Amino acid sequence: xxxxRRVHPVGMRERRCRYCDQQFQSSPxxxxxxxxxxxxxxxxRRAANREQQLIADPxxxxxxxxxxxxxxxxxxxxxxxxxxxxxxxxxxxxxRQRQRDPRxxxxxxxxxxxxxxxKSSVAGVGLLGPAAAxxxxxxLAxxxxxxxxxxxxxxxASEASxxxxxxxxxxxxx
Numbered sequence: 001x002x003x004x005r006r007v008h009p010v011g012m013r014e015r016r017c018r019y020c021d022q023q024f025q026s027s028p029x030x031x032x033x034x035x036x037x038x039x040x041x042x043x044x045r046r047a048a049n050r051e052q053q054l055i056a057d058p059x060x061x062x063x064x065x066x067x068x069x070x071x072x073x074x075x076x077x078x079x080x081x082x083x084x085x086x087x088x089x090x091x092x093x094x095x096r097q098r099q100r101d102p103r104x105x106x107x108x109x110x111x112x113x114x115x116x117x118x119k120s121s122v123a124g125v126g127l128l129g130p131a132a133a134x135x136x137x138x139x140l141a142x143x144x145x146x147x148x149x150x151x152x153x154x155x156x157a158s159e160a161s162x163x164x165x166x167x168x169x170x171x172x173x174x
Contacts, residue, residue, distance in 0.1 A: 019044045 013026045017036035024036035035045040053060050072078075083090040 017041055 013031060014023055015026050015034065016023055017038075018034050019041040020036060020038060022036055026033040035041050054064065
């Protein structure tokens with residue numbers, strides 16, 4: 001027998017878990033089993049299966065979306081109450097959101113080809129910086145022009161910036 005697997009008298013095979021890499025004996029009822037029975041590994045298996053189902057099945061994706069929408073409608077103040085009673089979780093979510101926002105902006109930038117037809121241009125655009133990995137498919141042209149991402153600056157807090165001004169009047173600068 002090859003592959004380092006032993007066949008046991010009752011039909012069980014010894015395998016390695018794809019998550020924890022520990023050896024386990026597969027169930028005789030499920031010889032194709034690839035995950036051990038530890039709760040952490042089972043949670044990871046179920047999460048991976050759900051992710052695959054969301055990708056592959058549009059109807060399942062729609063049912064999940066509707067279920068979440070119904071849950072929010074049935075319990076309108078849940079998340080506000082949760083954030084109030086779990087400040088560390090709320091802060092962690094805000095920190096992660098601050099990481100997700102630039103990635104979304106970069107993806108929009110990478111996919112925004114409507115202004116200039118880059119296919120007919122001899123110039124190319126590359127991005128250097130911590131977010132460059134998010135633009136792996138930004139390879140439409142063949143030249144070397146690099147945009148270096150600088151530090152993100154917050155706009156100055158100015159009260160007058162969002163207000164309309166009278167024609168010809170110069171707003172007072174603070």
